[in-house]
């Protein structure tokens with residue numbers, strides 16, 4: 573019986589047949605949906621083991637990164653802000669200080685800390701500086717960081733591209749996307765794991781990777797580079813070696829549309845989540861799973877799009893892309 577079950581599951585995963593394929597396709601997502609919709613607010617053990625430490629968030633001055641930073645702070649975490657815009661960093665610090673008791677004496681360990689870093693052009697030294705103390709790189713600007721105080725790394729920073737084919741993209745644009753969306757999470761993860769190895773061995777640590785629903789879509793909804801960067805994020809997260817002794821767990825979030833600057837603040841709808849909805853969904857996913865769309869809206873979106881037969885899908889999106897190209901060329905012609 574057990575052997576038959578294992579054999580059939582193996583065949584199902586390889587050949588994807590019959591009831592097993594249906595279970596794999598719908599059973600797991602439906603369980604995730606049930607989890608997201610359930611009112612069970614049982615706290616994850618991750619929170620129990622990391623409370624009172626810092627969370628480093630890349631690209632945290634707007635959108636999902638900012639919403640996550642504020643929610644972590646509300647739950648008693650210190651924020652280690654990794655961002656490029658000094659004015660926005662300052663504003664966020666002020667918001668955080670209203671949430672955290674920074675005026676305690678001695679000062680609360682939860683006082684926000686920051687490092688000014690532009691991920692689209694960060695040097696090797698600047699990446700090293702994130703978890704270095706005292707300051708080693710002359711050009712860096714930040715507040716003092718204590719080794720081992722960051723228990724959670726959120727690889728959030730990302731940029732998009734207008735929906736154009738590869739031959740129309742400027743090389744500079746492609747380089748910025750690769751550095752911001754790919755190089756950033758590779759380097760932050762590398763330095764975070766080294767830091768954990770030296771200063772947090774055996775203590776719970778956690779990495780959150782913000783990927784995208786496009787990582788699992790069959791056809792490019794967006795530009796190939798953006799989609800590839802988000803797929804690489806997911807694959808990297810799953811295949812990175814996290815030595816057991818380091819107690820590092822991870823979570824991959826694959827949002828669909830969220831109303832942020834990146835999506836030109838799309839109206840909240842059945843397919844588009846608010847930043848608050850997304851944040852709540854991410855917190856519900858922590859230690860429940862390792863790979864999720866988090867949001868019930870986005871789970872429904874991927875199930876619906878993946879249920880469309882391939883020829884219809886290709887025809888529909890081929891048509892939409894062609895329409896977009898014609899419109900773009902007409903606009904360019906007018907200018």
Ligand SMILES: NC(=O)c1ccc[n+]([C@@H]2O[C@H](COP(=O)([O-])OP(=O)(O)OC[C@H]3O[C@@H](n4cnc5c(N)ncnc54)[C@H](OP(=O)(O)O)[C@@H]3O)[C@@H](O)[C@H]2O)c1
Pocket residue numbers: 630631632633634635636637654655656657660689690691692693728729730731752782783784785826827828829830831832833834835
């Ligand atoms: N929104 C969605 O629908 C959606 C869907 C799927 C996945 N995602 C992913 O979610 C992540 C966050 O996206 P979002 O929608 O929250 O975007 P957002 O609202 O545009 O926020 C992006 C944040 O990253 C910062 N940032 C951008 N480039 C940077 C750089 N080179 N160096 C330092 N900081 C930089 C921005 O700072 P500045 O203010 O200085 O630009 C901002 O704080 C991205 O990885 C994105 O791919 C978003």
